[in-house]
Amino acid sequence: MPTGYMETSLSYSSIEDLQLLSWDNAPKYCVQLSFPGGTVLLQAANSYLRDQWFHSLQWKKKIYKYRKVLNNPSRWDVVLKEIRALVDMALTSPLQDESIHQAPLHIISTLLAENSNLSTQDHENIILAIAPLLENNHPPPDLCEFFCKHCRERPRSMVVIEVFTPVVQRILKHNMDFGKCPRLRLFTQEYILALNELNAGMEVVKKFVHSMHGPTGQCPHPRVLPNLVAVCLAAIYSCYEEFINSRDNSPSLKEIRNGCQQQNDRKPPMPLRLLRPEPPTPPSATLLPLSTNPSPPQLPPPTPSNPTPSIPISSTTPSLPLSPPPSVVNSSEILVELERNNNSANVRRKGGPSGGDSEPNLIDCLLVSPAVNTLSIQLPAQADRVLGCFALILKMLSDYDDWRPALASLLQPIPFPKEALAHAKFTKELNYVIQRFENPRQEG
Structure with missing residues (x-):
C-alpha cells in the first residue's frame, strides 16, 4: 500500500x-x-x-487537453486547427499502440455526432484533416456513420474519391468479419453507390473492382472476394427488405420451383387422378396404366391437414378383370412426382444420366426460366438502381478466373431472399453468373 x-x-x-x-x-x-x-x-x-x-x-496529458477543447467547441476555425494538431501529434508519437491512433478518431467521431448541423464544407475540411490517420486504421462505428451520410448527400464530392477510396480498399483487403463491425460494410456499400452516381458510374465501379483484384491473373489479397460478396449480398437484401416487410404471404421456395418448372415444360397442371407410381411410366403420360395383376389395395392414411378426394377409375374393357381401387395420392406427393419427372426429363435433355434426386436443382430453374409469372415485384427507383449496381458487381466477379471457384462456393447455398429469386430482373442477372460457373472441361 x-x-x-x-x-x-x-x-x-x-x-x-x-x-x-x-x-x-x-x-x-x-x-x-x-x-x-x-x-x-x-x-x-x-x-x-x-x-x-x-x-x-506526455500522451495522456495532451490527449486530455484536446478532448477538453473539442468537447466544447466555440469557433470552428479553432476546432479545425486543433484537429490538425491532434492528428499530427498522433502520427509523430514514438509510442506503438493501437490506442495512439484510435483515441483521436473516437474524439473526432464524438465531436461530429454531437454537432450534426455542420455545413458541407466543414464536413469536407474535417475529413481531409483526419485522412492521414485513416491510411492505416479502420474508422470507428460513429465515424463510419458520418462517412455514410456524406456519401449519400455528396456522392460527387472529391473527398469520396481522394479520401474514401484508400480507406475502403484497406477495409476490403484486411477486414476479417463484417459481423463484428457492420457499419464498415455499410460504409463500403455507400461508397460503391456513390461511385455509381458519377457521370460514368458503372465504368468507375468496374475500375474500382479491377483495382481490388490487381493487374495479375491471381488476386494477392484473399479477403477481397469474400468481403465484396458480403457487401453485395447485404445490398441486394436491402433492396427487397421493404417488399418483404409489406407482404405477408411471400412465395415459398417450392412455389418458385414449381413456377419455374411449369413455365419450362409448358404443361397443364397434373390432375389429381393418379395411382401409385408402379410400374414407371413415360413422363408424357398423365395417367398411370392399370395393373393387370391385381394386388391387395394399400390405402395410405388420409392426411387431415390436406384432404384430397380420390376419383375411382374403372376398367373400360369388360373382358379384363377389374383393377383394385386406386391409391389416394395427396397433393404433396403429386408435386414431388411432378418434380421427379421434370428433373429426369431435364437430365435426359442434357444428355446425362439421372441421379435419382427427388427435387430439381434451383440453379437449373433459374437457368431455364428466370421469370416467375405468378408474382410481380416492383421495386422503388432507388432500390432498383442499387440492385442493378450490385448485381453487375457479381457479374464482374464471375469474370475473373481465379475468383470464379470461390464465388461459386459462396453462392452455392443460394444466399438470396425468396423475393429476389422470384424477381425476373434479378434472376436474369444471376443467370449470367451461373452460366460463368459452367466448366466445359468437366464431363456431364
Missing part, C-alpha cells in the same frame, strides 16, 4: 509540467512531474523504461 504523499491518486489533468532530469549529479533515469501541490520524481530501472514513461505521460 502506498503511504504518505502517494496515498491519493494524481490525475493526468492536474499535471502542469513534465520533463526528464538531465542536469549533472541528478538521479539516474528520473521523470519529473509538476503538480499544483508539489513535484514528483519517478525513477525507472533504465533509460528505455524512463523514455516510455515520459512519452506515455
Whole structure:
C-alpha cells in the first residue's frame, strides 16, 4: 500500500509540467512531474523504461487537453486547427499502440455526432484533416456513420474519391468479419453507390473492382472476394427488405420451383387422378396404366391437414378383370412426382444420366426460366438502381478466373431472399453468373 504523499491518486489533468532530469549529479533515469501541490520524481530501472514513461505521460496529458477543447467547441476555425494538431501529434508519437491512433478518431467521431448541423464544407475540411490517420486504421462505428451520410448527400464530392477510396480498399483487403463491425460494410456499400452516381458510374465501379483484384491473373489479397460478396449480398437484401416487410404471404421456395418448372415444360397442371407410381411410366403420360395383376389395395392414411378426394377409375374393357381401387395420392406427393419427372426429363435433355434426386436443382430453374409469372415485384427507383449496381458487381466477379471457384462456393447455398429469386430482373442477372460457373472441361 502506498503511504504518505502517494496515498491519493494524481490525475493526468492536474499535471502542469513534465520533463526528464538531465542536469549533472541528478538521479539516474528520473521523470519529473509538476503538480499544483508539489513535484514528483519517478525513477525507472533504465533509460528505455524512463523514455516510455515520459512519452506515455506526455500522451495522456495532451490527449486530455484536446478532448477538453473539442468537447466544447466555440469557433470552428479553432476546432479545425486543433484537429490538425491532434492528428499530427498522433502520427509523430514514438509510442506503438493501437490506442495512439484510435483515441483521436473516437474524439473526432464524438465531436461530429454531437454537432450534426455542420455545413458541407466543414464536413469536407474535417475529413481531409483526419485522412492521414485513416491510411492505416479502420474508422470507428460513429465515424463510419458520418462517412455514410456524406456519401449519400455528396456522392460527387472529391473527398469520396481522394479520401474514401484508400480507406475502403484497406477495409476490403484486411477486414476479417463484417459481423463484428457492420457499419464498415455499410460504409463500403455507400461508397460503391456513390461511385455509381458519377457521370460514368458503372465504368468507375468496374475500375474500382479491377483495382481490388490487381493487374495479375491471381488476386494477392484473399479477403477481397469474400468481403465484396458480403457487401453485395447485404445490398441486394436491402433492396427487397421493404417488399418483404409489406407482404405477408411471400412465395415459398417450392412455389418458385414449381413456377419455374411449369413455365419450362409448358404443361397443364397434373390432375389429381393418379395411382401409385408402379410400374414407371413415360413422363408424357398423365395417367398411370392399370395393373393387370391385381394386388391387395394399400390405402395410405388420409392426411387431415390436406384432404384430397380420390376419383375411382374403372376398367373400360369388360373382358379384363377389374383393377383394385386406386391409391389416394395427396397433393404433396403429386408435386414431388411432378418434380421427379421434370428433373429426369431435364437430365435426359442434357444428355446425362439421372441421379435419382427427388427435387430439381434451383440453379437449373433459374437457368431455364428466370421469370416467375405468378408474382410481380416492383421495386422503388432507388432500390432498383442499387440492385442493378450490385448485381453487375457479381457479374464482374464471375469474370475473373481465379475468383470464379470461390464465388461459386459462396453462392452455392443460394444466399438470396425468396423475393429476389422470384424477381425476373434479378434472376436474369444471376443467370449470367451461373452460366460463368459452367466448366466445359468437366464431363456431364
